[in-house]
Amino acid sequence: MKKNSSPKPVLTPGEVAKRSGVAVSALHFYEAKGLIASTRNGGNQRRYSRDVLRRVAIIKIAQRIGIPLATVSESLAHMPTDKRISPKAWEDLTDQWRAELTKRIETLTHLRDDLDGCIGCGCLSMRDCPLRNPGDRLAEKGTGAILLDPQREEE
Numbered sequence: 167m168k169k170n171s172s173p174k175p176v177l178t179p180g181e182v183a184k185r186s187g188v189a190v191s192a193l194h195f196y197e198a199k200g201l202i203a204s205t206r207n208g209g210n211q212r213r214y215s216r217d218v219l220r221r222v223a224i225i226k227i228a229q230r231i232g233i234p235l236a237t238v239s240e241s242l243a244h245m246p247t248d249k250r251i252s253p254k255a256w257e258d259l260t261d262q263w264r265a266e267l268t269k270r271i272e273t274l275t276h277l278r279d280d281l282d283g284c285i286g287c288g289c290l291s292m293r294d295c296p297l298r299n300p301g302d303r304l305a306e307k308g309t310g311a312i313l314l315d316p317q318r319e320e321e
Contacts, residue, residue, distance in 0.1 A: 176205070176213040186222040193222070201225055201239055203247035217250045224251070224259070232270060233263055277314055286312030 174181075179190045193214075196202045202221050204212040221242065228238045241259050245251055251259075284298040288305055304312040 173216060176215060177218070179204075179212050179214070182214050182218055182222065186219055186226070188222060188226065196222070196225060199235065199239060201235070201242055215249075217247075220251055221247070228263070231263070231267060233266065237263075237266070280314060285314045 177185070179193050182188075182193055183190045193202065197204060197212075202214070202218050202225075204214050204218075207213050224242070225235075225238055229235070241262060245255055245259075284292045284295040286299050286304040286307075287310060288299070288302045290296070290299065290302060298313065308315075
């Protein structure tokens with residue numbers, strides 16, 4: 167008898183965990199947050215469609231690049247949980263995240279480039295503090311390292 171070589175239409179949590187590289191507990195967490203969905207079999211055991219592998223991969227990519235789970239959840243909420251994410255939907259999703267990543271890269275570049283000088287924290291101990299923060303005038307804008315917070319600089 168010839169063994170069926172087609173993939174299983176539904177997967178157990180263990181199979182999804184093994185294939186996706188996340189723990190079963192992470193799958194349960196993602197499901198509780200509405201990021202993925204499962205069905206239940208006759209024995210009340212979770213089963214996932216194969217399409218969940220794509221969603222889990224997207225979640226992992228987003229986490230790796232620093233996209234908060236709340237943002238991922240918002241993005242995935244507009245996509246069906248029971249079928250594959252289309253190339254167009256993937257493009258729309260990455261366009262949303264691209265702008266956020268660009269802003270993060272700019273912020274990180276700014277942080278990297280300004281770490282060795284006055285950061286506007288009020289210590290006034292660096293050589294360039296009197297030039298960049300004379301008399302700790304930046305204290306009026308708030309607390310902490312004012313010059314390293316791009317949102318405060320825009321104020």
